[in-house]
Structures are given as structure tokens and as C-alpha cells.
Amino acid sequence: MQALAILAASLIFVFGIVFRPPRIPPRVTPELSPTPFPVPSRTPVPVARTTPVLPIAPPPETIWFYPGSVLVSPDTYETPDDPDKVTLWYKEKINAIGLNVRSYVQTKTNDSVLNKLVGAGADNIKISVEISKAAGTVTTRIRVTIDNQ
Numbered sequence: 001m002q003a004l005a006i007l008a009a010s011l012i013f014v015f016g017i018v019f020r021p022p023r024i025p026p027r028v029t030p031e032l033s034p035t036p037f038p039v040p041s042r043t044p045v046p047v048a049r050t051t052p053v054l055p056i057a058p059p060p061e062t063i064w065f066y067p068g069s070v071l072v073s074p075d076t077y078e079t080p081d082d083p084d085k086v087t088l089w090y091k092e093k094i095n096a097i098g099l100n101v102r103s104y105v106q107t108k109t110n111d112s113v114l115n116k117l118v119g120a121g122a123d124n125i126k127i128s129v130e131i132s133k134a135a136g137t138v139t140t141r142i143r144v145t146i147d148n149q
Contacts, residue, residue, distance in 0.1 A: 063093065064127070064144045077142040083113040083133045086140050090129045094119035099127065111135035124148065 066086060069077035079086060087106065094102055099119030106115045115131040126147040133140045 063097075064090075064129075064146070066090070066142055069142060072141075075144055077144070078139045079142065080139055083115060083131050083140045086131050086142060087115045087117065090117050090131070090142075094127060094129075097121075099125075113140075 065071075066077055066079055066081075066089060068081065069079035072078050087104075091104060094117060097119075099121045101118075101120040103118040104115075105117075107113070112135045113131070113133040117129040117131070118126065120126045126145075128145040128147070130143040130145075131140060132143075
């Protein structure tokens with residue numbers, strides 16, 4: 001009986017060595033080596049300004065082109081969008097470029113709309129936007145005037 005147990009153990013051992021699955025080595029992840037700090041180059045050091053920095057002029061007129069509108073004359077666009085949506089878009093544009101003086105007048109009577117927006121900057125730039133829609137029409141008209149005095 002003991003001999004049978006030893007024989008069985010020996011067979012299991014031999015079959016375990018012969019038919020064992022291949023050994024997969026553990027994954028080695030590469031270590032990232034620290035990058036050297038950049039060495040400062042010999043470049044001139046900027047000199048502090050003694051004159052005040054003036055505001056930057058508004059970007060070119062293309063930023064005043066209302067998305068989806070059609071140019072109908074050099075300073076006038078038309079769009080099928082609601083005048084309130086158009087007015088909000090132009091208000092955000094005037095605020096985004098940081099014009100100091102802002103004036104917004106919105107008028108609506110008998111389904112006719114006339115909204116006027118004005119923004120002026122310290123560098124004598126004035127942006128005027130007139131948004132209008134006549135009663136019974138489907139298009140909103142936008143007139144943009146840029147005055148660099």
C-alpha cells in the first residue's frame with residue numbers, strides 16, 4: 001500500500017513537471033527617470049516699462065460678424081435669429097473686449113424691435129450696434145459701426 005502511494009505521488013510529480021503551463025515572467029514597468037531641470041539661457045532681462053500700458057484695440061471687424069448671419073452691405077448683416085438672442089450675443093462681445101462705457105437701449109412696440117448697444121474704450125474706440133426687426137418680417141437686421149477717433 002505504501003509502495004502504491006509512493007508510485008502515485010511520483011507519477012503526479014513527473015506529470016506536474018512535464019505538463020505544467022509555461023512560466024510567465026512578472027511584468028517589469030520601466031521607471032521614469034527624472035528629467036533635468038532646464039538650464040537658463042543667457043537672454044536679456046526685460047526692462048520695466050515706465051509708460052502706462054494702454055488697452056488693446058478691439059480685434060478686427062470679423063469678430064462683430066454674428067454667427068449664421070449674412071452680410072448685406074459693408075456694415076449690415078441679416079439673420080433669421082430672434083432679436084433678443086442677437087442682442088445678448090453682442091452684449092457679451094462688448095463686455096468680452098472690456099470696453100469701459102456701455103449703453104444698452106432695448107425698444108419693442110407692436111412686434112417691431114429696435115435695440116441699440118454702444119461700447120467705448122479709453123483708447124477712443126467706439127462700437128455701435130443697432131439690432132432691428134420690423135413687424136411681420138422674419139429677419140433681424142444688424143448694423144455694426146466701429147469708430148476709431
